[in-house]
Amino acid sequence: MKKALPVVFLLALMSCDSFETKKVSSQEILSEETRELNWNEVDQYPAFKECREITELEASKSCFGKKVAQYFYSRLEEKQPVVTEAIDDTLYLYLRISERGIPAIDSVHIDSLVIRQLPEIRTWLTESVDSLPKIYPATKRGIPVVTTFKMPVVIKAE
Template sequence: MKKLILLLFGLQLTSCQYFEKQVPDEDALLQERLKEIDWNKVSSYPSFPECDAITDKNLRKECFFSTLTRLVQEKLGADTVALLAPQIDTINLKVTILADASMKFEPQFPVDTTINTTQIDSILKVKLVDFPQVEPAQKEGVPVTSQFILPVILDVQGD
């Protein structure tokens, strides 16, 4: 019986090391996780309500861009932008979707352009308002600001 008690006592002393594990440092875990995150890509792209039902990431992205392009072209239509600058058939818009779901549009003109960019810019600011609610892009579940260039084809004839 003494041998059994000594054996159990010896096992108890040596088994404590198996339960005593080193807890990782919180800062070290955070730094390791931050290194794993690709900061150049978002977890989910911005989305309009009509695209929310799509679960595939790439199809949802395509839905967002096609919807945004359609909405911008509808708002501009055969408008004065195409009439003021008939030599330009496409305007590149820098679209910024902020984390608070607001949108900003900035036209990108060629450097050597001879058109009145301030007049076109002011027309775009007046026309490109009242978009449907947009869900901002997300990174690790947190809304983030995203920015991209959207080419908009100007239609002079309105077809």
């Protein structure tokens, strides 16, 4: 009986090593989380008041895009521009929504024919953006983030 006791005690000492825990710093956890996050996607898209209750991501994005398009087209229609040549073109507006929900034009790609026929188009687009209703910013993990949308604007005039 005396010989068996030291063997059991020795096994108990050897198995304690497997219970050793590794201390992980909060900085290591943060850097691991940052590597795993997809920064090109958001958890919630920017939204107007009407779209705020939509929880499904694609439906939320669609609602926001439709509302912005409706607003732009209604504002541009008010201008009643007169052209000398027919226009059937698409310009691309890059709309930036800040982390505070403030919209701004990041850039605009406009064909030279459209600029010749509608020299004030950039001003009209800026006015449209400046008068958008309140926008709630996009969020990533509950934190407001900056987003940019590429928006096609179809210009047709006869």
